[in-house]
Amino acid sequence: MRWTILILTLVASLASVSLGARRTSENAAARAALSRTLPEVRFTNITLQDAFDFLRDVSGANLHVNWRALEAIGIGKDTTINVRLRSVPLRSVLNLVCSEAGAGVGAALTFYVEDGVIEITTRELADQRxxxxxxxxxxxxxxxxxxDNAPDFSLTSTVSNSRSGSSYATGTxxxxxxxxxxxxxxxxxxxxxxxxxxxxxxxxxxxxxxxxxxxxxxxxxxxxxxxxxxxxxxxxxxxxxxx
Structure with missing residues (x-):
């Protein structure tokens, strides 16, 4: 019985370590996607849904939008934005898109990485956790x-003291x-x-x-x-x- 408990404990521990390593790897991949430079982004009166779909496709990132949270503060899939950028990382694009979308209703949007997914939601909801x-x-x-009276190891003091026969630097x-x-x-x-x-x-x-x-x-x-x-x-x- 004791050995059975020890084996089950070991298996559970190894499973936990494996799961943690996998999540770390997935999160690292998501952060790498956020750092990936996009050659050009040209959003002119484009809906928010189309903008996020484009960014998901062009970056290959796992991008999830909590539309229910956004709609609760007046931001819908058909909300339009205008963003034009060149040679910027996905992180910067998302920051500007979120800022543009939230400005119209006086609310703040944010995003974070969890379990390999870039989650886009309201700051109010994100801050509740x-x-x-x-x-x-x-x-x-x-x-x-x-x-305030540390040793003086300058060449001048060393030579001076060697001539006088002292083995210590001045002040030491x-x-x-x-x-x-x-x-x-x-x-x-x-x-x-x-x-x-x-x-x-x-x-x-x-x-x-x-x-x-x-x-x-x-x-x-x-x-x-x-x-x-x-x-x-x-x-x-x-x-x-x-x-």
Whole structure:
């Protein structure tokens, strides 16, 4: 019985790893399609459905449009757009098409990659799905001493001291100290620097989405890590694409 449980656990673990690797590969292919340069895009009073169909065909990308979400805010398949571009990646084209379509109703459209599919929907709907990710930031908040009497290893001082018979460079006798050790400017703690990092992100990465500003997203620092619960778009601005 014990061996049966172990075998089933191993099979489930391997299946999970295989599924994760496949999704990563599919998402990588979708992002490659977003980076693919299109020679020319000429949309003149063309319907949104025809525009997306064209982009799907010319790029080979798995492009899915959540028409129900778009229609709920007044954007239909027959909504017309005007976009003319040359030698730009698919990502830029989609950004402009979404911007053009949303401008008429005062709403924001967005797109994201999931399971190898480029999903086009409203920003409001996309932001409803919150994802929690823990980011290690120890290297960003670590204390780096600022020495104010570090050794002088210049050629001039070395030659000068060798002539005088000293084996030390000028100013290096004894141990050297940081400014905080010598009564200089007091450094901040890791926790304080972590909180400064949190505030920097709140101020620069979609400020309206954070709980401090009335939004649903949350971020806090704890023991060298940032714990962020936010929409996918926010995570991708902080740490890049997520799978």
């Amino acid at each position: 919150m994802i929690t990710i823990v980011y290690p930031v120890e290297d960003l908040v670590m204390d780096i001493p600022d020495y 006798r004894g141990s050297y100290q940081s400014r905080t050790q010598t009564g200089g400017e007091k450094s901040t703690s890791k926790a304080e620097r972590g909180q400064q990092l949190v505030q920097l992100i709140i101020d620069t990465v979609r400020p309206d989405v954070w709980r401090e500003n009335g939004g649903p997203a949350a971020i806090r620092y704890f023991n060298g890590q940032l714990i962020v619960t936010a929409p996918r778009s926010v995570h991708e601005m902080i740490g890049g694409p997520i799978d």
